[in-house]
């Protein structure tokens with residue numbers, strides 16, 4: 001099967017003309033509930049609470065938040081922009097989408113004009129993902145096993161996904177014969193979301209605990225680690241979900257290749273290196289309890305950074321819709337993104 005649209009049936013960010021409907025990712029996989037937002041404040045809250053998550057999806061949701069503000073007038077746009085911008089710090093797609101909406105509003109603040117811009121942002125993301133899927137799948141080889149981390153699929157984007165798009169394309173072409181998903185503690189994006197999304201689209205996958213990654217690679221079942229990104233710095237360093245960095249180190253040790261898949265909206269040429277990327281810290285209770293149930297002794301403290309930085313030197317390929325960068329560094333990044 002070579003249809004790039006196959007195995008892609010989930011949509012998480014839905015514009016309904018007067019409101020933004022979000023598939024509530026806090027409740028998956030046990031409930032498919034939607035949350036409707038009618039104000040930019042509600043959109044910002046939904047981003048903070050991870051109702052919608054994944055770098056491209058939060059940018060798209062924020063763009064629709066600006067459309068909701070525009071219906072209340074020019075001043076409402078001006079106050080919505082900083083509110084939405086502050087919702088989460090690490091994924092640059094959020095700032096990128098808001099910059100784009102701000103530029104559009106400077107030309108024409110009419111809600112209909114801004115609606116068209118938000119729709120373009122959403123449509124372009126889907127097109128980029130399909131293109132990256134084909135580019136990334138072309139690098140894989142034959143009969144390969146892949147390990148992915150977090151959720152980078154239709155839930156995290158306008159559709160198809162970044163790393164999960166490469167996996168969709170690789171499964172469709174037959175290049176990928178084994179898919180492993182890491183559980184992605186503490187919020188369990190891999191266990192709760194990726195396993196649900198792949199099951200929904202009839203792609204067979206095997207869940208592994210995050211701590212099984214080295215043992216899995218040593219077993220020879222995985223030839224590529226394929227992940228997404230929240231921000232790619234000018235030198236090719238990549239911020240992504242916590243645990244990505246250790247996967248890259250373990251992959252290099254075992255001769256497993258490491259691919260990052262992200263649209264140009266994730267590239268931040270104004271940030272020199274990964275050291276300059278703000279890493280979001282979330283509530284320690286995400287670690288101290290599970291499913292609302294305390295799992296650690298009262299009084300215990302926890303440190304909960306939710307992203308880390310993988311140095312460019314550990315990355316074999318960055319796949320974007322503009323093309324593939326093998327062994328990224330400042331020069332190759334500049335050549336594609338200057």
Ligand code: MRU
Pocket residue numbers: 053054055056091149150151152153156157161162163189227228229230240241242306
């Ligand atoms: O905290 P999250 O779930 O928003 O983190 C998501 C990730 O780290 C993804 O890997 C990244 O945003 C890419 S999604 C295409």
